[in-house]
Amino acid sequence: MINMVFLGPPGAGKGTQSTKLVEEFGIVQISTGDILRNAVKSGSELGKLAKKYMDEGKLVPDNVIIGIVKSRLQQDDCKNGFILDGFPRTIPQAEALDDMLKNELNIELTHIINLNVPDELIMERLTGRRSCSKCGAAFHIKYNPSKKEGICDLCGGELIQRNDDKEETIKKRLDVYHKQTAQLQDYYKRSGKYFDVDGTGDPEDIFERIKEIVK
Numbered sequence: 001m002i003n004m005v006f007l008g009p010p011g012a013g014k015g016t017q018s019t020k021l022v023e024e025f026g027i028v029q030i031s032t033g034d035i036l037r038n039a040v041k042s043g044s045e046l047g048k049l050a051k052k053y054m055d056e057g058k059l060v061p062d063n064v065i066i067g068i069v070k071s072r073l074q075q076d077d078c079k080n081g082f083i084l085d086g087f088p089r090t091i092p093q094a095e096a097l098d099d100m101l102k103n104e105l106n107i108e109l110t111h112i113i114n115l116n117v118p119d120e121l122i123m124e125r126l127t128g129r130r131s132c133s134k135c136g137a138a139f140h141i142k143y144n145p146s147k148k149e150g151i152c153d154l155c156g157g158e159l160i161q162r163n164d165d166k167e168e169t170i171k172k173r174l175d176v177y178h179k180q181t182a183q184l185q186d187y188y189k190r191s192g193k194y195f196d197v198d199g200t201g202d203p204e205d206i207f208e209r210i211k212e213i214v215k
């Protein structure tokens with residue numbers, strides 16, 4: 001069973017590696033960032049609220065995010081295993097997660113994987129990141145370019161840059177990461193299920209490192 005938390009700075013490759021884990025192990029990915037971006041797209045109340053924070057590189061309030069994750073984890077497809085990608089990001093979120101897993105869902109986390117990538121690399125990764133506006137597939141203008149510029153290899157959709165992948169916003173997101181999220185490493189180190197993984201290099205090599213831990 002894999003019930004995983006993926007830690008790491010924005011641009012560490014959590015989304016890319018989650019996609020590979022989903023394919024290999026048939027588990028579900030719960031990306032709070034994706035859920036919020038879909039809400040923004042749909043124009044819902046949640047989307048309107050979240051957009052303000054996201055565009056500024058700030059965190060959406062804990063109570064909002066915790067509610068979203070709680071209802072997602074209650075769905076049946078999580079019973080075969082899940083990856084939390086981008087949650088928790090603060091100590092109160094981690095505490096709320098512990099509480100809901102133990103007292104309401106009766107589920108235990110099996111792996112906390114922390115993807116390590118130095119800040120210098122993050123900027124290059126995020127400014128070059130593009131994703132398909134239709135199917136969400138991920139590309140990079142230098143490291144993983146699409147065959148036709150601006151067009152998705154998989155579905156032919158248009159490739160776009162995320163609103164928050166602009167240099168100024170990336171700096172803010174990294175700052176938020178160091179101030180509020182990095183301390184989760186110490187929080188989870190006590191669990192005995194915490195693993196540091198080198199997040200630099202070829203995505204396939206990084207995936208092998210992760211598979212060594214979870215298999």
Ligand code: AMP
Pocket residue numbers: 010032033034036053054055057058059060061062065085086087088089093164173
């Ligand atoms: P991500 O795609 O994980 O980089 O998330 C994009 C943005 O969504 C973040 O910069 C936050 O504004 C918001 N967000 C995603 N997950 C969380 C979370 N767990 N707590 C607070 N805000 C979040």
